[in-house]
Amino acid sequence: MQGPKDATEATCRAHAHLREHLPKASDEDFELSKRGFIATIPDARILNDAGHAVWEMTSFAFEAEATPPDTVNPSLWRQAKLNMIHGLFKVTERIYQVRNFDLSNITFIEGDKGYIVIDPLISSETARASLDLMRKHRGDKPVTAVIYTHSHVDHYGGVKGVLSDEEIARGDVRILAPEGFLEEAVSENVLAGNAMGRRATYMYGALLPRGPKGHVDAGLGKTVSLGQVSLVPPNEIISETGTKLVVDGVEIIFQMTPDTEAPAEMNFYFPQMKALCMAENCSCHMHNIYTPRGAQVRDAKSWSYYINEAIDLFGADTEVLFASHHWPRWGSDVAVEFLKKQRDMYKYVHDQTLRFANHGLTPTEIAEEITLPPSLAREWYTRGYYGTLNHNAKAVYQRYLGWFDGNPANLHKLPPVEAGKRYVELAGGADNLLKHARAAFDKGEYRWVAEIVNHLVFADPSNADARHLQADALEQMGYQAESGPWRGFYLTAAMELRNPRPPSATPRTGAAGQLRALPAEQLLDALSVRLNGPKAGERRMALNLEFTDTKERYLLSLENAVLHHVKNKTEAKPDASIAITRAGFVDLLLGEKTLDALVAAKSAKVEGNGGALTELVGLLDQFDFWFEIVMP
Ligand SMILES: [Zn+2]
Numbered sequence: 001m002q003g004p005k006d007a008t009e010a011t012c013r014a015h016a017h018l019r020e021h022l023p024k025a026s027d028e029d030f031e032l033s034k035r036g037f038i039a040t041i042p043d044a045r046i047l048n049d050a051g052h053a054v055w056e057m058t059s060f061a062f063e064a065e066a067t068p069p070d071t072v073n074p075s076l077w078r079q080a081k082l083n084m085i086h087g088l089f090k091v092t093e094r095i096y097q098v099r100n101f102d103l104s105n106i107t108f109i110e111g112d113k114g115y116i117v118i119d120p121l122i123s124s125e126t127a128r129a130s131l132d133l134m135r136k137h138r139g140d141k142p143v144t145a146v147i148y149t150h151s152h153v154d155h156y157g158g159v160k161g162v163l164s165d166e167e168i169a170r171g172d173v174r175i176l177a178p179e180g181f182l183e184e185a186v187s188e189n190v191l192a193g194n195a196m197g198r199r200a201t202y203m204y205g206a207l208l209p210r211g212p213k214g215h216v217d218a219g220l221g222k223t224v225s226l227g228q229v230s231l232v233p234p235n236e237i238i239s240e241t242g243t244k245l246v247v248d249g250v251e252i253i254f255q256m257t258p259d260t261e262a263p264a265e266m267n268f269y270f271p272q273m274k275a276l277c278m279a280e281n282c283s284c285h286m287h288n289i290y291t292p293r294g295a296q297v298r299d300a301k302s303w304s305y306y307i308n309e310a311i312d313l314f315g316a317d318t319e320v321l322f323a324s325h326h327w328p329r330w331g332s333d334v335a336v337e338f339l340k341k342q343r344d345m346y347k348y349v350h351d352q353t354l355r356f357a358n359h360g361l362t363p364t365e366i367a368e369e370i371t372l373p374p375s376l377a378r379e380w381y382t383r384g385y386y387g388t389l390n391h392n393a394k395a396v397y398q399r400y401l402g403w404f405d406g407n408p409a410n411l412h413k414l415p416p417v418e419a420g421k422r423y424v425e426l427a428g429g430a431d432n433l434l435k436h437a438r439a440a441f442d443k444g445e446y447r448w449v450a451e452i453v454n455h456l457v458f459a460d461p462s463n464a465d466a467r468h469l470q471a472d473a474l475e476q477m478g479y480q481a482e483s484g485p486w487r488g489f490y491l492t493a494a495m496e497l498r499n500p501r502p503p504s505a506t507p508r509t510g511a512a513g514q515l516r517a518l519p520a521e522q523l524l525d526a527l528s529v530r531l532n533g534p535k536a537g538e539r540r541m542a543l544n545l546e547f548t549d550t551k552e553r554y555l556l557s558l559e560n561a562v563l564h565h566v567k568n569k570t571e572a573k574p575d576a577s578i579a580i581t582r583a584g585f586v587d588l589l590l591g592e593k594t595l596d597a598l599v600a601a602k603s604a605k606v607e608g609n610g611g612a613l614t615e616l617v618g619l620l621d622q623f624d625f626w627f628e629i630v631m632p
Pocket of ligand 1 (some may be wrong): 097155280324
């Protein structure tokens, strides 16, 4: 296995240049991160039942060095060190947080009878360890309520670590969430799930070894935990700004913030403690308007609008501000200044991108041109540790104008392999192209190297010299990147270019567990995107489908190489009528059981031509999780 290389002189020069343009050196964030520290567990080491670590900081011990290594962007290094500070912290009277036991924060509010838990992390194990730490230092009390701030998995996945199965079954623990929470939580990652999942391995650097030449930080937090993920639906939905509730003796005023950092999200204020929770709408960096793993772009304008509304609603009465990632800020003036600058960071990207676009600039040009104004650039908490100004500007363009930049030379481009072959020919062959690229590499022109060698890699992925030079260029770009996700993308690409994986023997169906949890509508939607259109051709089919356990009926029809499903409709003369359990249907889709076996086990009953359903299943693609990204 080919390992990573050292930083080049050009990369060291880039770091030195960056240092001159960073905000003023300050320990303030470190002091804020440590303020109110109570206790932690050694190295934040959290094991699952099998004894494997689902979270630990030992592998990040190299980040204790004060001086950043040449292979890490110095600004990202600072954020990485901040994200190392873990344990239980007192935010203010009755409010406590466990930070850096996972990607996100878990917050505990002391109620009259027990604890209100805000955002129970990704995994049961990390949430449980956090609750144990809280109980150890603040008393062994029950969890009286759970609040999910929004629909992303790092804010609900560990809920079974703070609630027992009996408590969940009894249903007497209040579980609050913003309107649309459940729909968004299950739907965001379904239809494009395989592509997103694979791209996420790049974004979070999950395949990289941890170290100065590998994964150092995700920007938003260290990394993602690797424990049990679950979803317990809320039993109380918040849908209006201004809603006031008393939860276990604690007053809470809610603010709805739809279409901001998540499609379903809310902020809230605790008048008794004069404390404001900003969910994930504010964090100590520039967040993603577009997340590079792939997702629909977010609305920067609405994001900014709701931060402004939070200032109007709660700013004057806020003595401490905390959020679901990173560290709090104390003092009304400090909190309001932070809110204003976060508000304006998103509004600035939005407005200036459209200003440039209206002057006729294209996304790549805008991204190169845009810089933050001095008052925003002065703050560490506007740095692009997660989102970047560069890709966020492109996201704003995409939201309003789409992928096409208006230049017809880009309207119908040749696909990568074909373009690659012609560029190589134009360059006078592979050797000439590599010679030119090596000279550019020696000058530190890594972006240019990546662009031209990419053509050769796509023209001929068996050219090891090309793959290695491409890896070298992307690696230096990774070392220079301030954004955790950018670093993850570059370094993972370098690793895969140097060590191509053998083709996977069996495709990994990553979303299998998810399929079982989906509502029928979404399950059938997910089916439609697996239909192989060319294979379906002119085949027509109509199936009456009944899920025997949920009593749902659908007409499933195939026509024009498209699969439709209509609820509560039946065809008078179907190819077949099938009554089947939901679980059986999923088994069939995943190829884990045949229809005959399901019929024999009495999980399915067929009238008419059962072969039709089997034929339909045969028209569905299985997605390979490990599709190539940096090679054809
Ligand atoms: Zn989050």
